[in-house]
Amino acid sequence: MSEMTRWIDLQGAVNVRDLGGLPTRDGGRTRAGQIFRADNLQGLTPADVTLLVDELKLRHVVDLRSNAEVTLEGPGPLTRVPEVRHHHLTLFAEGGLHTDVEADTIDADRVLPWAERVLDEELRVTGFYFGYLRDRPDSVVAGLRAMALDDGASLVHCAAGKDRTGVMSALALELAGVTREAIVADYVATGERLELILQRLRGSDTYRVDLDSRPADDHMPRSRYIEQFLGVLDDRFDGPAGWLAQHGWTDTDTAAMQSRLL
Template sequence: MNDFTRWIDLEGAVNVRDLGGLATVDGGTTRFGRVYRSDNLQGLTERDVELLVGELRLRHVIDLRSGTEVFLEGPGPLTAVPEISIHHLTLFAEGGRHTDVEADRVDRIDADRVLPWQERNEEDLAELKVTGFYYNYLRDRPDSVLAALRAMAHDDGAAVVHCAAGKDRTGVVCALALEVAGATREAIVTDYVATGDRLEGILARLRSSATYRDDLDSRPADDHRPRRKYIEQFLRVLDDRFGGPLPWLASQGWTESDAGALRSRLRD
């Protein structure tokens, strides 16, 4: 890990970072070395696996990709490591032909139905539709969302959560985890947009796979950039409709015991 950032430099993945070091509302910070987030882990090298499993004590992989993605990509290197538990928890809100690489397309959801707000202008419409895809993850697969957060709370080693780009599905689940841990909203937004720093490398990796290439090549690279207004608007939806992410989680069966376990993992 780079001592001056939260990034973890691997040979076979480019969007890997620690959820530690983020500011919390009580003046603390989230804990390093407990939960990581990543793009696709299919290309990890032997050296990467040694670092993750040996030095960083990785024990849980939370794979948010669809069943189709997992089938098309085949087993990744970490599936052969006996110390690793794989939690395949698809969020199943897919915008591309095989994947959710196109989760920020603006022509695939009914924003009026998914996000029932009053006035909106054309300038805001694309933003609302992106946010709608994020809300669909929660609406369509709350079981996977809660299971992913519970897997992060296991105390026998570190966990990594990933999808394809480590941007949309991973971004939503990590935002919820950080909210449970008491991170500030600004810290949550900062973590979300950090993926943009590695966007070129992420897209280059995904274009090397036939699973993702067609979806990616259909739009300019900058269309895939995570923008702070997307995650801000998503969180605002949960605030407006449920009183916040935590009440939404509670409405789906998330307990105080669950919250306490995850906080103990992510808090100093």
């Protein structure tokens, strides 16, 4: 990772960055090398694995992909590394054996959080984000706890590293006291790599059909999406921490996240 950027350049993933270096409300900055966020890790090369595990000391991977995605795409090369603990925590309801809908067969059209069509783009995106909280509060809490473990670096990822990963990263940064402006900026930073992300996903049968059915601009992470999401949590739950507290998150958990990132 360059001192001038939080991006981590890998051969087999294109949307990988460090949650370190972000300004906090008390004038500090988050620590580098503690929590990373990423897109799909299926294509990691041996050199990528060496960089992450040996140099960056990665020890925990929080995989937010659905059961269908893991079934179709495979678990990824880091699951074969003994030093790394894998936490598979889907954010979908997973009503069936394989998918996020009530069926027992893999329906690739419903694998992704953008598969359903809603005319109002902001409502569509933020609706999926609240769906994660409604359907899988257990995964949200467990994922954040795994991200806060202190026996080595952790990494959270999904397919694009944009929506599911964006929500979990925003919640972690909020708990650490990062400024709202910086949280929003981290969310929209994925847009800098969007073309590369979509190119990668279109190389997979799992994602190609849905991606090709919509213009690339529809997938752009916009500040108003995450602002709306966090704003509703502010209004209804006195902030993300208030929602988390209703689902088993404790002061000890918050202290662990702050110790991790500050």
